[in-house]
Amino acid sequence: MLRSHTCGALRADDVGKQVTLCGWVDTYRDHGGGLFVDLRDRYGLTQVVFNPPQTPDDVISASKSLRNEFVIKAVGEVACRPQGQDNPRLSTGEIEVRVESFEVLNECETPPFTPGQQEIPGEDLRLKYRFLDLRRASTQSTLVLRSHIIKTIRDYFDKHDFIDVETPILGRSTPEGARDYLVPSRVHHDAFYALPQSPQLYKQILMVAGYDRYVQVARCFRDEDLRADRQPEFTQLDMEMSFVDGDDVIAMIDGLVAQLAKEFCGIDLPTPLPRMTYDEAMERFGHDAPDLRFGMELIDCTDLAAESEFRVFRGPAESGGRVRGINAKGAAAKFSRKRIDELTEYVKQDFGAKGLAWFRVEDDGKLWSPISKNFADILLNKFAERMEAEPGDQLFFVADTWEVSCKALSGLRRLLGEELSLYKPTDMHFSWVVEFPMFEFDEEGQRWNAMHHPFTAPRPQDLELLRTSAGACRAQAYDLVINGSEAGGGTVRIHDQEIQKQVFDLLGIDPTTAEDRFGFLLDALKFGAPPHAGIALGIDRIVMLFGGMDNIRDCIAFPKTQKATDLMTGAPGAVDRQQLKELGVRVIPLSES
RNA sequence: GGGGCCGUAGCUCAAUUGGUUAGAGUACCGGACUGUCGAUCCGGUGGUUGGGGGUUCGAGUCCCCUCGGCCUCGCCA
Numbered sequence: 001m002l003r004s005h006t007c008g009a010l011r012a013d014d015v016g017k018q019v020t021l022c023g024w025v026d027t028y029r030d031h032g033g034g035l036f037v038d039l040r041d042r043y044g045l046t047q048v049v050f051n052p053p054q055t056p057d058d059v060i061s062a063s064k065s066l067r068n069e070f071v072i073k074a075v076g077e078v079a080c081r082p083q084g085q086d087n088p089r090l091s092t093g094e095i096e097v098r099v100e101s102f103e104v105l106n107e108c109e110t111p112p113f114t115p116g117q118q119e120i121p122g123e124d125l126r127l128k129y130r131f132l133d134l135r136r137a138s139t140q141s142t143l144v145l146r147s148h149i150i151k152t153i154r155d156y157f158d159k160h161d162f163i164d165v166e167t168p169i170l171g172r173s174t175p176e177g178a179r180d181y182l183v184p185s186r187v188h189h190d191a192f193y194a195l196p197q198s199p200q201l202y203k204q205i206l207m208v209a210g211y212d213r214y215v216q217v218a219r220c221f222r223d224e225d226l227r228a229d230r231q232p233e234f235t236q237l238d239m240e241m242s243f244v245d246g247d248d249v250i251a252m253i254d255g256l257v258a259q260l261a262k263e264f265c266g267i268d269l270p271t272p273l274p275r276m277t278y279d280e281a282m283e284r285f286g287h288d289a290p291d292l293r294f295g296m297e298l299i300d301c302t303d304l305a306a307e308s309e310f311r312v313f314r315g316p317a318e319s320g321g322r323v324r325g326i327n328a329k330g331a332a333a334k335f336s337r338k339r340i341d342e343l344t345e346y347v348k349q350d351f352g353a354k355g356l357a358w359f360r361v362e363d364d365g366k367l368w369s370p371i372s373k374n375f376a377d378i379l380l381n382k383f384a385e386r387m388e389a390e391p392g393d394q395l396f397f398v399a400d401t402w403e404v405s406c407k408a409l410s411g412l413r414r415l416l417g418e419e420l421s422l423y424k425p426t427d428m429h430f431s432w433v434v435e436f437p438m439f440e441f442d443e444e445g446q447r448w449n450a451m452h453h454p455f456t457a458p459r460p461q462d463l464e465l466l467r468t469s470a471g472a473c474r475a476q477a478y479d480l481v482i483n484g485s486e487a488g489g490g491t492v493r494i495h496d497q498e499i500q501k502q503v504f505d506l507l508g509i510d511p512t513t514a515e516d517r518f519g520f521l522l523d524a525l526k527f528g529a530p531p532h533a534g535i536a537l538g539i540d541r542i543v544m545l546f547g548g549m550d551n552i553r554d555c556i557a558f559p560k561t562q563k564a565t566d567l568m569t570g571a572p573g574a575v576d577r578q579q580l581k582e583l584g585v586r587v588i589p590l591s592e593s
Numbered sequence: 594g595g596g597g598c599c600g601u602a603g604c605u606c607a608a609u610u611g612g613u614u615a616g617a618g619u620a621c622c623g624g625a626c627u628g629u630c631g632a633u634c635c636g637g638u639g640g641u642u643g644g645g646g647g648u649u650c651g652a653g654u655c656c657c658c659u660c661g662g663c664c665u666c667g668c669c670a
Contacts, residue, residue, distance in 0.1 A: 033627035047630070068620080087630060096628095110621060112603055117619080118631065119605040124662045178669055198670090224669040288670095349596050350666050407666095452670070479670080489670055536670090551663095562663065 002073055002105075008044025012094045014078045019097060021046060022105065024135065025070045026116040035063045039074065039097075040116070042140050047087070047096040048074045054098040063099070068116070069108035069132075076100045123553070127567040130558060142555050145264070146543045150217060152263055153237055153539075156256050162215040162239065167202035169195060169219070174517055176454060178222035181232075184583040195221035198536055200453060201521050203240040204493055207532040208524040212242035217539065226562045229485060229541055229552045233560075237488075240534030246476045246492045249533045250275075250432060253480060253488070257430050264546050265428055275432040278474075286324075286410035288436070291484025292429045294422035298324045298409050304382050305399060310374035312355065316399045324405050325397040326413055327387050331420055332360045332394040346415070347398065347408040356408075357397040361389045414484060425548060429483055435459065436477040439470050439506065447508050452477050454507055455521070456491040457499070466502050480537065482545045490535025497525055 003022040010019065026040035034051030049055070050063040054076065066072065076099040087093030113121040115135035120126070126133040133139055154164070173180045173194035180194035196202075198220050206214045218238045226232065241249060254271040261269040274292075281290050284297045305313035305323035317323050328335070335343075340358055347353040359367040367380045367389065375383070387395050398408045417423065438458050439448040448470055450456065456475045458466060465473040476492035494500045500522070504514045514522065543555040553559035560566055580586065 027630075027632095029629050029632050031626060031629065031632075034629090036629050036632085038630070045630095049628080051627070082628065085628065085630085090630085093630090110603070114604085114620080116631095117604075119619085121604060122600085122662070124600095125604080127662090222669065225667085227669085228664070230669070345596095346665095352666085411665095486670065538670090561661090563661085567662090 006043035007039050007041040007046040008091060010046055010078050010092050010095050010097070012080065015080050015095060017078045018076075019078055020073060020075045021048065021097060022073045023071070024108075024115075025066055025068055025072065026114075027068070028066055030064065034060060035066070037063075037066060037072075037074075038116070039072070040135075042144075044092055045090055046092045047081075047090075048076065048099050048102075049096050050099050050102075054079075054100060056100070059099065059101055063102065066104075067108065067110070068114045069111050069135075070104055071106040071108070072102055072104050074099045074102040124561075124567060127553075127559070127561065130568045134557065139554070142543070142547050142549070143557060145547050146539075146555055149260065149264065149543055149546065150539065152260060153256065153537075154215075154217070156259060157213075157215040157239065160213065160252065162213040163211060164216055165206055165211060165214055166216060167196070167199040167218065171196050171202075174201075176450070176517075178224050181221045181223050184585050186582050186584075189584045197222050198236060199238050200455070201518070203238060203534060204455065204521060204529075204532065205524050207240055207242045207493075208527065208529045210242075210530075212530070212532075213239075214241075214534075215239045218536075226560070226564060228550065229544065231540065231552055231556060231559055232564050234552075234556075235539040237537040237539050238534070239536070240532055242530040242532045244531070244533050246434075246478055246490075246533055249490055249492075249535050250434075250478055253535060253537070257480070260542075260546070261428065261430065267428060269430060273430050273432055275434050275478075277435045278433055278437065279435070281433050282406055285413065286406035286408075287414075287484075288433055289479060289481045289484055289486040290410070290433075291414060291417060291423075292431055292481075293427045293483055294417045296326050296328065296413050296417060296422065298326055298405075298413070299387055300324050301383060301386055301397070304379065304386060307382075308375050308379055310371065312357065312371075313374075313397075313399045316401070321399065321401045322405045323397060323399040324409055325383075325387055325395050326409055326416070327389065328394040328396070328416055328420060329390070330392045331416075332392050334420065335360075335394050343396070343412065343415070347412060351404055351407040351411055353398050353400055353404050353408040355399075356412075357399065359383070359389075359395040359397075361391050361393040361395070363391050365389070365391055367395070427483070428545070431481050432478050433481055434478045435474040436479070437471065438462070438466075438473040438475045438503075441471065448506050450503075450507055451475065452489070452491050454503055454509065454518075455493045455500070456503075457494045458503075463499070466499075466506065470506050476533070478535070480535070482542070485541055485545060486538070487541050487545065488535055488537035490533065492531075492533040495525060495529040495531050497522070500525065 004020045007021055007023045021039055023039040023041040026038040026045055029036040037048045038045045039048050050060050074097060076097045078095050079098050081094060081096050111132055112125060112129055113132060115132060170183060170193040173192060178197050183193040185191045185193060199216060199218050203214050216238045218236050219233060220236050221233050223232060254273050258269040258271050261267040278288055281288055286298050302317045302323045305317040308314055313323050344356040347356050357371060359369040362368050367384050372380060389395060396412060398405045437451050440451050442449050452475060456477055459474050459476055462473045478490055479486050480488040540552050540555055544552050547555060549555060
């Protein structure tokens, strides 16, 4: 060991000890006669002092060459700081190390930015020089948090008799779900592996194999466009249980979430966590992962809209659409016409809404709007009553198809919730959304798609609907929602071949295709598959939410940019012609593709 | 593929309606200073305003193309 202590270890108790510290020069203050260095490692900062009489003259003059981010080893005695010169902002602020000798372990070129500086550099620079960015205290504490969260999760499942089984990274492409990352096979011309989107099929196989409680911290890959909370490779806490139903899985995760909340937020979370059906979530919030840190629920006014002469409202109301509104309580003064125009543009551009209607509630309780002349007074009063409008409120309405009204209003609700500070940044809310639809209709392909995946079991009482009305069929599926983010999702799996066949049939997967794609799973189901269910949690998102971050890149050591590149390594990059030849792969020029 | 924001010194930012030699803080270099902790003080280096084209007497500023970063719709569970 080159060091006797870390830079976060020393306290007043250690005064008088001879110590050796190693670390990076976080800042230095040259006083001519002497020099102060804040020496940094991942445990903290300790002030090391190059000053007479403890520090010999030649050592002091040598110390003048120190610069930011030099790596040094300093030997000296721990001393109390002079009276009144404690630094209460440092945990080591009562002491300092008076240097007797030191060694530069490595110099540092003038860095593009320093981890100790006040301003955080642009994200592109941080990603290019990730090794510098990762030296910053805040990124280090995030990765420490991540490590601790994962340890808590692992311990929790270990305590509950789960076993950790690794599954392959090189697997087989399944056209379901997201776009696969492909890896060409050298040995087999014209054949490709796919990186796993999740270990879904393997964990079901493990259930058939009798490993009735499986868990894995699994890296997953999806070749889709990125978002603030989506990376092309990400980490799931994947688990599966046999001889259980959905409630058992939910209860198991409830226990885990309560422990995480206790340990990392200091919250005593009552369990079971609240549950809401998908249908209720869409009706009340317009979203399948509603942010329940605040209210401002969607209120249906379709019946009232149908009574109006206003075509914009009456049209959708009479043609199967919906007219719904949200009430921004007491916020009318905060919405300038310009801001309302921006919000209108937002719902139009992002969700295809035709517009955004709005009313201000006047002091006399009457609704006022540029469009209010289109409504009889008596009808306006009904709207006001339905919306629980009080003077000073601002109402927004979207009149459109059910789908557009959900998307536009939930988007608006999320935006306004943040803008109007309807919750504290430290608030945490955990809940479940359950009973998702089994299928969603793909308008383009004019066919049903699995909402989760094709092995999701329908609710027992909905088995009949598989034949009669697929759209109404609800799944034994459940999503964990934290602060309006989908933090995880799982299902009870089909273990009955007959039901599986029906589902495939509905999805338009014929027996030959099914056999070709999932034959191994169907085989396994024939050989004594126990009832099983499971879930996968998004570790990155959970760390992001627990750490109060708004961006998934900040809790991943080496994340990718929005265009899925790594600015540090330059990945993805061109490869040697010979490599391609071995793989039997030829690149089509961009102009031809 | 669509929409939006951004790109000026190593870094963080400023620059009036399109107007003279593009500034500040910090970093860096040199000097001063015996206790600082965002040290201070004095001096200095540092710019293809992301790149290309255009409009104009004149472009950091306006227009077009392009590259890059971020947010978002589509996509994705």
